[in-house]
Each structure stands twice: as structure tokens, then as C-alpha cells.
Amino acid sequence: MRRAIEDAGGTAAADADYLARVREVAPDDTVRAMVTELAVEPPHTRRDPDEVYAGVQLVAVRLAAVNQRVTEVRGALQRLGQHADPAHLAAVQNELWVLQQYGQSLRDRGAAAL
Incomplete structure (x- = not known):
């Protein structure tokens, strides 16, 4: 999973298409399923948690x-x-x-x- 995130540009590259890119570069269905399961809400790109x-x-x-x-x-x-x-x-x-x-x-x- 970590490698798929890195291959998709890392967390700094999070935008509206980020999860789709992570799923695309995932090596197999198991990792793709894990990405889907852990993606409970879209990434917050407006501001960093403060x-x-x-x-x-x-x-x-x-x-x-x-x-x-x-x-x-x-x-x-x-x-x-x-x-x-x-x-x-x-x-x-x-x-x-x-x-x-x-x-x-x-x-x-x-x-x-x-």
C-alpha cells in the first residue's frame, strides 16, 4: 500500500483524482481493495490539520x-x-x-x- 501511495505521487499530490491514481498503480486487487476500504473520506487539500x-x-x-x-x-x-x-x-x-x-x-x- 505504501509503495502504491508513493507511486501515485505521495500524499503531497492528493487531489480529486488521487485515490483513482493510487488504485491504478496498486499491484493487485488486494491492495486496491485496501485502498478503497481505507478511503472513508476524500483527502483534505484545503489546509493542513492545525x-x-x-x-x-x-x-x-x-x-x-x-x-x-x-x-x-x-x-x-x-x-x-x-x-x-x-x-x-x-x-x-x-x-x-x-x-x-x-x-x-x-x-x-x-x-x-x-
């Missing part, structure tokens, strides 16, 4: 992880119920509050980066 783009992507990944953990902690809180050990209940509630605050700060920073 710090803002990378930051937005990082915020999105972190926010997804925080949301997953919030869901887990809420489930744990429901299972504990009101008759749980007060110290344990307070610790779980505190974790949920901290996660929600962190998630809000991620949303705020993500919106500012757009």
Missing part, C-alpha cells in the same frame, strides 16, 4: 470518555440507593459532580475552539 483542529478532536475524544464514565457512575449511584453507607454514597456523588464539571469545561473549550 492546532485548533487537533484540539477539537482531542476534546471530542475526552468528552466521549467522560460521558461514558458519567453513565457508569449514575448506574452505580442508582444501585446504591438511599440506604447505602453515607460515606460511600457521598464519594460516588462527588465523583459524578466532578465528572459533570469536567465535561462542561470540555464542552466550553470545544465550542470556543470552533
Whole structure:
């Protein structure tokens, strides 16, 4: 695959016909199929990824992880119920509050980066 990309002009030569050129120079159907499979979206030729783009992507990944953990902690809180050990209940509630605050700060920073 790497050789086919190089033979098609390398990634610097990416334009509207780039994927067709890579498929053309691919040595066999296996490599052509891999090119098609990995080409989930057209190459971005307008601008290079920059710090803002990378930051937005990082915020999105972190926010997804925080949301997953919030869901887990809420489930744990429901299972504990009101008759749980007060110290344990307070610790779980505190974790949920901290996660929600962190998630809000991620949303705020993500919106500012757009």
C-alpha cells in the first residue's frame, strides 16, 4: 500500500483524482481493495490539520470518555440507593459532580475552539 501511495505521487499530490491514481498503480486487487476500504473520506487539500483542529478532536475524544464514565457512575449511584453507607454514597456523588464539571469545561473549550 505504501509503495502504491508513493507511486501515485505521495500524499503531497492528493487531489480529486488521487485515490483513482493510487488504485491504478496498486499491484493487485488486494491492495486496491485496501485502498478503497481505507478511503472513508476524500483527502483534505484545503489546509493542513492545525492546532485548533487537533484540539477539537482531542476534546471530542475526552468528552466521549467522560460521558461514558458519567453513565457508569449514575448506574452505580442508582444501585446504591438511599440506604447505602453515607460515606460511600457521598464519594460516588462527588465523583459524578466532578465528572459533570469536567465535561462542561470540555464542552466550553470545544465550542470556543470552533
